[in-house]
Amino acid sequence: MSLIEALNWRYATKKMNGQPVPEEKVDQILEAARLAPTSSGLQPVKVIVVTDPALKQELFPHAFNQSQILDSSHLLVFAAWDNYTDERIDEVFSRTNGERNIPSAATADYVASLKNNFLPREAQVNFEHAARQAYIAFGAAIAQAALLKVDATPMEGFNNEKFDEILKLKEQGLKSVTLLPLGYRDETNDWLVGLKKVRQPKESFLIKY
Numbered sequence: 001m002s003l004i005e006a007l008n009w010r011y012a013t014k015k016m017n018g019q020p021v022p023e024e025k026v027d028q029i030l031e032a033a034r035l036a037p038t039s040s041g042l043q044p045v046k047v048i049v050v051t052d053p054a055l056k057q058e059l060f061p062h063a064f065n066q067s068q069i070l071d072s073s074h075l076l077v078f079a080a081w082d083n084y085t086d087e088r089i090d091e092v093f094s095r096t097n098g099e100r101n102i103p104s105a106a107t108a109d110y111v112a113s114l115k116n117n118f119l120p121r122e123a124q125v126n127f128e129h130a131a132r133q134a135y136i137a138f139g140a141a142i143a144q145a146a147l148l149k150v151d152a153t154p155m156e157g158f159n160n161e162k163f164d165e166i167l168k169l170k171e172q173g174l175k176s177v178t179l180l181p182l183g184y185r186d187e188t189n190d191w192l193v194g195l196k197k198v199r200q201p202k203e204s205f206l207i208k209y
Helices: 003-009 023-035 053-063 086-100 108-118 123-147 160-166
Strands: 045-050 074-081 174-183
Touching: 003 123, 023 045, 023 074, 023 123, 045 053, 045 123, 053 160, 074 123, 086 108, 123 174, 160 174
Parallel strands: none
Antiparallel strands: 045 074, 074 174
């Protein structure tokens, strides 16, 4: 199945059937998220994988009682750094330079320019930048899930602060951004299954010069 075919197949599944997604498929979805591009390669993104039924039950009311939280096989929580810091930027380039076997001096000027750009800014501005990187990984995961014929429901409708509290994200310098329950559609009880996919026509979606 091509990516275009997969994107036509997928939809925002409203009701999942509780069937487990094989771990090898989940691993591929997570790997797509991990390999997604981010600004300056900083990858200020973490994915929290929730499978514990009790924990999903605790999170459920803070996602407006959306049934996919409970019925999903795996609930992915995409989180972003709450701020850019000296330590975080240094850690990224220490790892990168080490794996590429190049001296730190080779990237020193670039690292300094990143710090000059990020560090004077307010934490909220930097979090919003990091959150946009999380959305790139989020999109990659959605596309990979579709290619594997795993249903996924993109969600922004949840209480971020409550999720952060329950998942202890603040202690890790993170804030939740989006949710992606993974599972399989309930063909009988999902009102959206089988309905025609509707998007803008190309002539209004594209602006060409």
